[in-house]
Amino acid sequence: MRGSFRRTSNPTTPYKLLAAALVIAFYFVTMLLRHSSQPARSPRPRDRGPAIQLQKWENDTGGPDTPKVTRVKDAMVHTFRNYRAAAWGHDDVLPVSGGYGDSRNGWGAFIVDSASTLALMGLWHELKLAIEHIVRVDFTITEDLVDPFETTIRYLGGLLSLVDLIDSQVVPPSVVSPGDRDKILAQAVALANKLGPAYDSPTGLAWPRVDFALNQGVPDPPEVYLKDPSKPRYEHPVINAARAGSSILENRALSRLSGREIYYQNATKSWAPLVWNRYLEEYPGLVDTPIDIVTGDAVSHQHHWDAGHDSYYEYLLKAAVLAPGDRYSDRYKSRWLAAARSFHKQLTSRSTPTETHKTQHLFMGKYHTGNLLNVQSHLACWAPGSFLLGGAYLQNKTMLNLGRALLEGCHHTYQSTTTGIGPESFSWIPYTNFPEIIYEPRADRSKAELAAHGFWAADPRFLLRPEYVEAVFYGWRITGEQRYRDWAWEAFEAMEKHCRTEHGYAAIADVFAEEGRVVQLDEQESFWSAETLKYLWLTFADVRVGSLDDWVYTTEGHPLRRDV
């Protein structure tokens, strides 16, 4: 520019021109800033919307319950120490035999999934060991096919959460060697780049697996059908709601941390067929799946908030909470609200009173090709937490109360068993909402459980799952009612008593087993340390630690920073 002015003969003209140009440029820049400021500017704290956690904690009730915090932390130390002794570097320890398993590509799933729990608990020695492993693994190489859903929620979420916890100084700088933070982020980027081909489908919906050697999305491997022969086969690969809709939080965090939009773009595109559903919804917000990843059409009519669908609905709300200033956050919020309303209307059901158990409980069923199924999984107990979070965020009392009622139903399943732990799945006789009784108690045992408790176990195992204590954590932080801390403690003591082994904590075969007859199963999935212990610990910790006003917990329990 300046060069061209110098070439002009009249010395005054360039200055006039320059001044005019400056005025015009200033005008345009101002206009541009004004118009682009809404999406581009990060919102001020008050733009985050209403406070989520209870604001007034009377008589210091929001402080830590120190003896209980310590006990839960001890459980984490026991878990970590024994994994380290028997299975270091492998995905999981086998808690009864002391062996190990590598079902998650052998990158040390336990270590990555545990890191954010270690960080919150302040277990610095253990965290240092974990970081030493994390920066050394090659996440781009594996002999097995990679499951993009499990890999995103466990590995990618675990790595990104750790970076956020370091950046926010929850992890003090003295714990992290120089350069480690960047190395952890680089690991996340490398892994996410290898997951890229998952999104390479005509609709953007993710492939069931990725072949890292070929850099290609691939269908379900034959083992999946061998393991579950009832799994239907369709013309093209299909995807359920949870798999399609559970990568937005992790990828948003990754785009923020790496400065590369592609991750968030791909994740947005990949759940778009659900969020902007082009098909008529019988109950607004509830999407029918599975969906064909080539055509985008639903191949069956199933909807619910239970296993396989859950975290899509979870992420609608949490995406809005994570990034309130995002251009789609209103859409996510309204989709969640519609789905929550429809879920309540169609899929919740009160149980029938029995001679000996008069109380009715609110349980959660499923819609499956024309039938309302009176069966609920332990997994569905995440939903009360979502109603509580949504009720607080949208300032909706009805929702808060629904959350409380649904949580009471889950608590009842814990409180009723001989072990004090709820079953993997159960059924009830619907009193409201479900016109037909699809499942009835057949065995004497089921009939007896129904008479005594108003439900019977369909699958009596406990797999160390977190959903119940997770919802209790939301109950505590949002309402401040002491009973939720009590419920968390009862659950923890029951797990200590029945699940603890020499090598960690084990799943159990039957939550209704008689005293002394509890059979432990040789499995301890990484969500035990990523979620179950984390939510228990957070319930007894100071309420300012990992506050719901500052952090959003992914579906694997990894806290990510909200936009500020």
Ligand SMILES: *[C@@H]1O[C@H](CO)[C@@H](O)[C@H](O)[C@H]1NC(C)=O
């Ligand atoms: C993004 O999606 C495209 C397909 O649309 C895929 O080819 C690419 O690998 C993905 N990249 C990442 C980083 O996810």
Ligand SMILES: *[C@@H]1O[C@H](CO)[C@@H](O)[C@H](O)[C@H]1NC(C)=O
């Ligand atoms: C509050 O939640 C209830 C229950 O889901 C819903 O029916 C109602 O429309 C919500 N109110 C507002 C103002 O969104």
